[in-house]
Each structure stands twice: as C-alpha cells, then as structure tokens.
Amino acid sequence: MASITQVRLTDTISENRWAAEYFDPKYAFQPNEKYKWIRLGKTFTKCQYGISISMNEKLKGFPIFRMNEINNCVLEKAKKYANIPKAIFEKYKLLPNDVLFNRTNSIDFVGRTGIFKEGEESTFASYLVRVNTNEDLVLPEFLTMYLNTEFGKGQIRRRAMPSINQANVSAAELRRIFIPLVDLVEQNSLKKIFNRSYNLKKESQALYQKATQLLEQELGLDKITFEKPKRYSARFSEVVNSNRADGEFYNPELKNYYKYITETQGRILKPLTYFTKVIKFSNPDYASEGVPIITQKHLTKISPEGYNSFPIASEEWVSKNSAALLRENDLLFYSVGAYLGKTNIWFSDDRAVHASFITMLRCDNKFDAGYLMVLLNSKYGILQSKVYQSGSSQPYIYPKDIRQFLIPDINEDLKKQLYELIRSSYDSKIESQRLLEKAKARVEQLIEEGSQTKVQSSTTA
Template sequence: MAAINHVMLSDAVANNRFSAEFFDPQYVYKPKNSFLWAPIGRVLKKCEYGISISMNTKGTGFPIFRMNELNNCFALRPEKFAEISQQRFEQYRLKENDVLFNRTNSFEYVGRTGLVKDQTDCTFASYLIRLVPDNSVVLPEYLAVYLNTKFGIGQIKRRAMRSINQANVSGSEVKKILIPLFDTAAQENIAELVNAAYRLSKESEVAYTQAQHLLESELGLDKLRFDKSTGYMARFSVVGLTDNFEAGRIDAQCFSPEAVYYEDWLLKHATCDRLSTLLASTAKGRQQAEAETGIINYCSIKHISDREIVSASKTTPSLGTPNAIKGDLLLAITGATIGKVGIVNRYENLTFSGDMLRLRVNNEISPHYLLLALDHRLGQVQFNRWITGSTNGHLAPRDVGRILVPRLTAAVEQQISTLVAESLKKRQESEQLLAQAKSRVEQLIEEAVQS
C-alpha cells in the first residue's frame, strides 16, 4: 500500500523541496521542544569540497581518499595518489578528527561518513566533503557516529538529489541536516567509545601485518624483488611444451611472467603443499533467494570484508544445499573479485552463494594460517593465473587445488595463526564498541524526537 504524508505548503517552501521523496514518512520527524537541535551548518567551522584531479596507483604524489575508503565511521587507508604541489596539498591536507562525507554515490551508499585519525599525510577527492565541527558545541566523534546511525542516514537520504544510478547530497544540503546538541558528558562518552574502537582496529591491523612479515621473513620474501619487464620483453615468458600439457593451458595469462616467476621461486626456495592435499573437503555453494523470514544464515561475496564473513542475510535453503561451519574458508571463484577469501568466524553454520567455494581444512594445517597464505600476494597471483573465461571469469575447483601453499615449521605456523586470530578478534571488539556508540546515539535521538 502506498505511503501518504500530508505536507503544509509552508514546509515545502521553507525547505525549497517539493519532491515526494523529501517528505517520505520514514524520514519525517518532529524534534521535542525540550531538546536543542541545530542545522549542522551552524556547528561547523569548515565545510569544504576536495580536489578534482586524476589519480594513480604508482605512489606518485600524496595519498588521496576516495568514496569507497570510508567505512563504519572511519576513514581507511587510501589506495591511490594525487600528483599535486606541496602548496596545494597543504591547503587540502587532512587533520586529525576531520569528518569526511561522501556526497556522490549510488543512493544506497551516498552519505558514507568517516572520521580521520592518523591519516594526516593525505588529501581527499572532490566527491568528498570535509566537515570540521566546532568542538565546543559538537565533538567530531559524535558527528561521525550520528551520520552513521539509521536516523542520520535517513536524514542524508532525505536530502539526496536522485538521478539514474546516482545520488548527490551537496554541501548546502548537508548543512541543513538537523543534529541534536546533547550535553558535553554524553558526547564525551560517545567519543571514548569511538576512540577505543579505533585503537582496537589499529591493533588488529598491526597483528595481521606482523603475521604477514613473519611469513615473508621465514620464506625470504622480504628480500625478494620482482621487477616487471618493460617494453618489448614484457610480453613474453619462455615455457616448455611439457608445462603446457601439465597445466592444460596454452594461454598467456596462465604463463604470465609474474605467475611463472612466483611459482618457480616457491618450488626452488620453499617447502610447499598443493592446496588439494590440505583440504578435508570442498563444496561449491548454491544461489539462494534472500528472505527476512529465512531459517538459516546465508552469505555471498559482498559479505566478505577484511578476510572474514562479517555479516549475513537469511534464506530457506533447498534440500542438499552445502553449508559452511566455523573455521571454514569461503573463496570467491566467479566474477570481478575472484580470489577474495574470508574465514567463517562469527557464525556456527551458514549457507553460501554459488559464486563461492568452501574450503574445509584437514588436520595438516590451521585455517588461520591458510587464510593468510591465500590472501597474500603469493596466493592471489596463483588464483589469477588459473582464471578462465573472458567476459565473466571463473576459477574451477580443480584449479584451486593446484595452488602452492608454503609450509613452515609447526611452531612458526602456529605463531602466524595466533596473530591472525588475534587480528580478527580485535577487529570484532572494535566493531562492538562502535555498535555501542551508535546504539547510545540512537537511544538519545529517540528521547529527543516526538513519537
């Protein structure tokens, strides 16, 4: 049934908006007079668009934030760089506790907001807006959390200008969003939760980086350097006919210089097992219809984040649908993110989509150590090598079994496994603290809004 809302003409004129979306009942609310609300624009010292410039992945210039590098209240680490002058960089240089707002994206993701912490050597792109609040009125941690709550996201979407596959929330519209001005003690409590969450997320990163470095140092990878050839020679690898027969492939991708180089290096300098010998079983998932009334958890590639299944939907699976249990790895084998891998750590049992392959280890290897080995560049290059298809790539389960997994002493593998598990644990604890912060803000909002 259609949702209908009666609107006074004066309200439409005051907001300069006459679209039905703006007055959608799910977004409309009435603040209580006993609480102080203000447009965000009144509590900002700065509302600034980023720079419009071409970017590169070569590391030339300064790191620059893009729209997809804001997640769960924080600004992550940029992957691209902008070649700009030092003077221009200083003008747009990020400072600790700046709030970045994604003004242009799909309607689902527009308004993503992240808090800058230690990324002060970075700048930001033009489809992001820098919000700098007056700390005497609104703390930046509170502002970031508020814009990430269900209520805050709703107010962002309310002001979004929609077009085909795109939505935009201008700086002027951001300034019009109302924010409740809670007392200093309440905001400081939220800030403590946010900052503790950030510390845990950094500790999680450190633990995983330590695990990577330990693997690399044990294998000698910290001294390995692969220099890609340039020019004419970059096109060729020299392989024997027997190599073609063994691989069952004669295409250039399978024998790219990088793939051949890493495989040769592993075989000569490391003890390796084929992945197939380390697995108790594999199973390809089944595509399922998601439903809120489903009886079991169901995940797809989109639910993998930072090497873990972090969320799931619900489904009612058909008879014989394979499942994954705690400790299993799920590997993307179809589409644009082939090789993406995540461990089932937060669920005792779930089903998974048809573009994923379940890897259940035997007692010869730890799933956490295997997770790191497959997620590492050594594993990813091998996955890429065995992809078939042009329009929509696919990684066959039999080819997954070919992957070379470097083996270390039991003690070192256990040390790496412990670090990876610690990293996952700290990240989950960080998310729990952020969830507490959001819950507290949402509770305060409920008290400040008329029912």
C-alpha cells in the first residue's frame, strides 16, 4: 500500500522545504487554541556554536563536552580536554542551565540535547550549539525535555539536512522549530521533578564513587604507583609453560601489584573461582518473540539497560539452556571488544540471557558478587583483563584465562558495605530515570493537548 500526503503550496514556500519527508504526517501538526506556539528562536537570548579545536585525554587545558557526554537530558563528566588560551575559554565557558544541542550526526542522534547544571569549568565542541532562553517564556529544563520527547525529536528530524553519512540541523533551522508556550506554573512544576531526578542521579554517582574509593583505600590502590619499564623480559620456560608469546602477558606491572598486595598489605590472593563460577554459553538463537539478550551495548556503570527490544532469544533455546537465564546478582563480564573486563551486576527482575561475547560470573554469596563487581572494574581488575587478553584485530579473553585472575581476600563487613553502596546507587539511578520519564510523559501530554494533525493523507493500492 502506498501513502499519499497532500500539502498546500503556501506551506512549502513559507517553510522553504520541498522534501516529502519534511511533510510526513507523523511530524507535521497544527497548533490549536490551548497554547500559543512560537519559533524557538523567539525564546533564545543566546545561540552559539562551540569551539573547533583538537582534543586530548591528557588533562591538558579545559574539559570539553562532546555529543558523547549528553545522556538522557543531562551532561555526564567530560572525558576530553581542549588546550586553549584562557581568553578564548571565557568566550565558550559553560554556565549553569546552558542547554547544549547536538547539530550533526546520524539521523538517530542528531538533536540530542542536554543541560549543564553544574560542575568544573568546561567548554563545548563545535558540533554542539549552546542556547539560552528567555525564562519568562521557556525554562531551560522544559526546553531540554521538550527536545527529548518523541514529538521534539520529530521536529528536529524534519529540520535535518541529510548528507551522505549524516544529518545536520544548523542553528538557523533550530531557531525555526516550534515550541508551545506552556504556563510557567506548569513549567516550574516540571522543573522541580527534573531537578529531583538530577539530584538522584548525582547521588547515584556519589554512592558508586564511594564504593570504589573504599575498596581502593582498603587495598592501598589509591597510593600505589609503579613506573612501567620501557622493556622487560621473560624466561623461555615461562613462555613454554604459559603458551603465550605476547608482550602484554609478561607486563611486570601486574606482578608488582601481586607483590604489593601480598607482602606490603599482607593479604592472601585467591583464585577467582574461590568466589564465583565462570560460565559460558553459545550465542542464543534469535527470534521475533522470546527473551531479551544482553549485549555489550547494554552494559552501563552498574547494571544493564535498554535491552527490551532487539536482539531476542527464542524460548526454545532458553528452555534448553535454562541456566543461562540471569539470576539476581549474576555478574556480566565484557569478554570481547574495546571495553574488555567491564563488569555489570544483574539487579533486575526481568527474564534475560546474555550474548556469547559476555561471560557470566555466578556467585553463591551476593556480597561476593558486589565485591567482585567493584574490584573487576578497578584499575587492578582491568589490568588483569589486559594481561590475560588474546587476539590481534579485536581483544578477547577466554573463560580459562578469567579463572586465573587472583582476588585479594577482604573481610565480610566490607563486602557487605560495598554491595549495599552499589545497590543503593542503582536504586537511586532507577528512581532518577523514573522521575525524568514521568516529567517527559507530562510534556508529551501537554503537546498532545496543544496540537492536532495538520495534513491529510490518503492510501492507494
């Protein structure tokens, strides 16, 4: 069936757009009398492209935000730096409640929008646009949520100018997007929910950071430093016995950690298998209906997210591999790819299995699971993953090598404390997300109340 959409010539002329996608009925709308709708540009007090400069990860200069750090309406910590003069930085310095709009990327990511609430002095990259609004008309929190609703994303997509590999929404096109002038009492109510969500997100991050710091202090990882030699050697017998000839395997840094933990700290190193089973399954059979599959892209800092659509495992495969169904406190170890060793803990009640590029660690004691999750994500844990990794084009690590990891024994009280911290961190994050979705759903409701379908479409065979 083919769908035909009819539009008025005056609409194409006034919008200066002729592409059929622009007038797709799912994007086009007609404001009703509930709200006044105006162009976004009418609400702006500032609209500025970011700075174009090479970036570094060596802490040189000022933190610089990129699209990567815009996550669900807020900005995460900047991971790269811009080495620029102070005078230039002042021109592009982010201030609280600045809204950053990603103007170029694939059609699915163009328009990603987040708000800078607080943090260290930072700037922003050239493919982001900084906007400030007249807060007598539109609050920055409301604008951010509006552009992150499905309706807002649709308005962004219809304004996107496609190229070969990506789409672009210029500042001029951003200004032309319509926004409803919702009553400021309603906007302030939504702002309060948004800020509660933001504060819970900060609390979640602080709790996880506390768990990391507690473990590092207990093991002395926060004080230990080793100077990595430019070259090192291994005995021929070591190469034969380990059946490994790659240089990373003989990195002396890990041996220095072992020595520090056992001799200076006086701790016993136990094999990973003392604390957990290391379990590997083949890749599940895919189906259109069944059980969600956790892949590498679903792993976060604590527990997997966003796994309810694709891929899906068939119920037949799951019934034949019932042990693959995730249980509370199972660990998911990233065993193939760039983030080798990244580990999540399963806190959800959902039925799910994992893909073959993830290895399951199943503990009998939930406090062991919490401890291992924090340890494996520490610099000591990641170093073990790097030492035992194999592969050339893509790093991977086999279960037999994961089983060789050595784990410092710590007391049960600290394990319990670590578990409770990461569990509380997870709960705060989930509540933060719930509140944000509640606020966005209310914005969607307000939009629906203030608009109606603009164009008529007919279907022909």
